[in-house]
Amino acid sequence: MTTTVVHEYIHTRQINDHGSGVEWMREAVAEYYGAGLEYEAGVMSVPKYGYYLTRAA
Numbered sequence: 001m002t003t004t005v006v007h008e009y010i011h012t013r014q015i016n017d018h019g020s021g022v023e024w025m026r027e028a029v030a031e032y033y034g035a036g037l038e039y040e041a042g043v044m045s046v047p048k049y050g051y052y053l054t055r056a057a
């Protein structure tokens with residue numbers, strides 16, 4: 001799981017008018033891009049990022 005700060009930051013950049021049926025997608029996108037940002041910033045290690053992309057749900 002990405003850090004709360006990064007996850008919430010991603011939410012501030014998302015459009016919020018898609019309706020309640022796609023809430024799971026908003027969360028998945030926040031996690032995916034949050035992990036990418038943490039990896040690129042050097043906060044998340046390569047093994048953790050690889051594990052995150054292949055195992056995290």
Ligand SMILES: [Zn+2]
Pocket residue numbers: 007011026027030
């Ligand atoms: Zn969220």
